[in-house]
Amino acid sequence: MPRDAERREAFAEFVAARSAALHRTAYLMVGEHALAQDLLQEALTKTYVAWPRLREVANAEAYTRKAITTTAISWWRRRSWHEKPHEALPDGADLRDAHDVSDTRAWVWAALQQLPPRQRAAVVLRYYEDLTEAQTAAAMGCAVGTVKSQVSTALRTLRTQLGDPSGPLPLDALVVTR
Amino acid sequence: MTGLLNDVMHDRADTLGAPDLDLDAIIVDGARRVRRRRVVTGLGAAAVAATVAVGGLAVPSLLRNVGDLGPAAPAFERGPAWALGSKVHVGTRVVDVGREVASFVQTDDGIVFTSPDSRVRLWDGARAETIGKAEGQRLRADDTGSLVAWVELAEDGHPQYVVFDTAERSEVARVDDQAAGASLEPSDGGAQVFAVDDGAAYWRHDADLVRYDVATGEETVVSDEVGEIVDVAASRVAYIVDGRGNHRWGIAARDRVDPTAVSLAEASNGFLSPDGRLLTAEEYDSIAVYATESRQDVTPKVEGYRYVVGFGWSADDVVTVMGLTDYSDESATGDVLSCDVSDDECTVVSSFEGLSPEAVVLDVGDPVT
Numbered sequence: 001m002p003r004d005a006e007r008r009e010a011f012a013e014f015v016a017a018r019s020a021a022l023h024r025t026a027y028l029m030v031g032e033h034a035l036a037q038d039l040l041q042e043a044l045t046k047t048y049v050a051w052p053r054l055r056e057v058a059n060a061e062a063y064t065r066k067a068i069t070t071t072a073i074s075w076w077r078r079r080s081w082h083e084k085p086h087e088a089l090p091d092g093a094d095l096r097d098a099h100d101v102s103d104t105r106a107w108v109w110a111a112l113q114q115l116p117p118r119q120r121a122a123v124v125l126r127y128y129e130d131l132t133e134a135q136t137a138a139a140m141g142c143a144v145g146t147v148k149s150q151v152s153t154a155l156r157t158l159r160t161q162l163g164d165p166s167g168p169l170p171l172d173a174l175v176v177t178r
Numbered sequence: 179m180t181g182l183l184n185d186v187m188h189d190r191a192d193t194l195g196a197p198d199l200d201l202d203a204i205i206v207d208g209a210r211r212v213r214r215r216r217v218v219t220g221l222g223a224a225a226v227a228a229t230v231a232v233g234g235l236a237v238p239s240l241l242r243n244v245g246d247l248g249p250a251a252p253a254f255e256r257g258p259a260w261a262l263g264s265k266v267h268v269g270t271r272v273v274d275v276g277r278e279v280a281s282f283v284q285t286d287d288g289i290v291f292t293s294p295d296s297r298v299r300l301w302d303g304a305r306a307e308t309i310g311k312a313e314g315q316r317l318r319a320d321d322t323g324s325l326v327a328w329v330e331l332a333e334d335g336h337p338q339y340v341v342f343d344t345a346e347r348s349e350v351a352r353v354d355d356q357a358a359g360a361s362l363e364p365s366d367g368g369a370q371v372f373a374v375d376d377g378a379a380y381w382r383h384d385a386d387l388v389r390y391d392v393a394t395g396e397e398t399v400v401s402d403e404v405g406e407i408v409d410v411a412a413s414r415v416a417y418i419v420d421g422r423g424n425h426r427w428g429i430a431a432r433d434r435v436d437p438t439a440v441s442l443a444e445a446s447n448g449f450l451s452p453d454g455r456l457l458t459a460e461e462y463d464s465i466a467v468y469a470t471e472s473r474q475d476v477t478p479k480v481e482g483y484r485y486v487v488g489f490g491w492s493a494d495d496v497v498t499v500m501g502l503t504d505y506s507d508e509s510a511t512g513d514v515l516s517c518d519v520s521d522d523e524c525t526v527v528s529s530f531e532g533l534s535p536e537a538v539v540l541d542v543g544d545p546v547t
Contacts, residue, residue, distance in 0.1 A: 008205055011205070012201060015199065015201060015204075019196075019197050019199060020194075020196050020197065023194060023196070023197040024191035024192075024194055025191075027190070027191060027194055028187055028190065028191055033194070036194075036197075037197050037198060037199070040197055040199065041199055041200065041203070041204060044199065044204050045204045045207045045208045045211070046208075046462060046463060048204055048205060048208030048209075049208050049211045049212055049463070051208075053427070053446050054427070059427055063427075063444070066444070066462075067462060070462055071462075104182070105182070105185070105186045105189060108182060108183060108186045109186050109190055112183070112186070112187070123183070124187065127181070127183055127184050127187065128184065128187040128188065128191065138440075143473070158183070
C-alpha cells in the first residue's frame, strides 16, 4: 500500500477510536459544543501533520491532547473565543443559595467556565483526564510548578466564587486529589 | 480521584454525542500543511523548476576585501540564506553559483552546495569547484570555521564519511562505515552525518552516535541509546527523545545525551544557537525558541505573517526566520528575517514573492528531495 494511503488509513483508525474522548476534553476546555468540534478538528489536523513521527497511538493521543490545550489557549489570546458568552453566574452568586444537587453542579459548571483558559485547562487535565502534574505540564507545555500554581489559583477562585470555604463547599469537597 | 468538580466535568462531558468531524477536510488541510512545511524543512517531495518573481539581483559582493581584515576574520561573510535555482541569497546579497542548488551550507570560505547530480561544490566567490559527491545530498557545517561533512558511497557501495576543510581546500577525513549498510535514511539506521561542531563531526557508526575528532581521528560514543542527533553547538547536543515513560516525544538538548531527558520542543527538526544556549524549532505550526538550560520559552514575537518558522542562527541571540504572508500549493510570498531574541526585534533581510514552495532551498544542508 502506498505510504500516503497507509498514513491516511492509520490516521482514520486513530480518529475513529479516540475522537469521542478527545471531543469531551475539548468541550471541557471551551464549554461550547460547536467550538469544541472546531477545536478538535484543528487539533486533529495538527496531529495528521505530525503523524509519521508519532509512531504509536499513545503518542498521537498525547499530541492531540496537547494540541487541543495549546490551541484553545491561543484562540483565547487572539480573542476569537474570549468574548463568547459563557454561562454566567448570577449577581451575588453564592453556593449557599443553591437548593439541591443539580443547582450545585450547575453552579460549579458555570464557575468553571469563568476560569481563565490556562487555569481551566490545568483543571481539566488534572481532574478530568486524571493526568499527573508532570503529564499535565507536558500537555500544557509548561513547568510542573506552573501547573501547581494554575491549579491552586483555579481552585481558590472556584472556592471563592462558590461560597465560603467553611460553608457547604470546602476545598476538599471540591476535589480529592491523588 | 473523586469529588464534585470531577463529577460535574464527567456529567457534562457525558452529555456529548459523537463529534461530527470532516475527516477528508482534516486530511486535505493536513496534507497542505505538510507541503508548506517542506518549504522550510527541506523534507519535501521532488523539487520542481521554479517560476521566479523575485526582485532584481544584487551584484555579487559576498567576499570581503581581504586587505581590510585581520588574520582571524573569515574570507566569506555569512548571513541568513536561501537559494532558488542557481541564485543564492545571503543576507541582502544574491550570487549565482552557476548550477542549480539542491542543498547548501555556508563556511568561512564560501558556499558549499550540492547540485541535483549530488556533486558537492565549493563556491568561493569567483568560481565553483567540485570537491566530492554527497549521497542523499545532505551536508553539515559548523556555525564558524571551515569544516563541512557528508556521506559518500565507496566503489563497493558501503558508506564513507567525508570531512572537507574549505580553508585548506582539501579532504581532512574519510572514514569507512562498513557496518552501516547502504541505507542512507536516518530512520533506517543508515549512515548519516548529523552535525559539525568545534572541530568534530557527529555521525552514526554501527548503532552508535559518535563524535569524530578531525584533528586526532579519535572517535567517541555520544550515545548508543538515542536514534538521532538534531544539531550540536558549543558541545551541547540536541537529539530526539522518544517519549518513553511519562515524557513527551521531541527534542532534548544536553551536554551529555540522556535518552530519558524531558524534551524541550515537540519537534523533529531544530537548530541550536552557536553558543548552544538556545534552540529554535517548529512546534505546532509555528516558531518556538527555548533556552536549553532554563527551558524558558523565549520565542520572539514575529507579527504580520500567516506562518513563521526559525531555521538557523546568525549570532548567539539572532535567529533566522522565514515568515510567509501568503502561500498556496503553487506559490509562497514572504520574508527572511533576523530576529534578536534578547530584545524581540526583527528585521527583514530579504523578501520573495510568488515562488514555487517546493523550489526554495534553505541553508540547512538538506535537499528538497
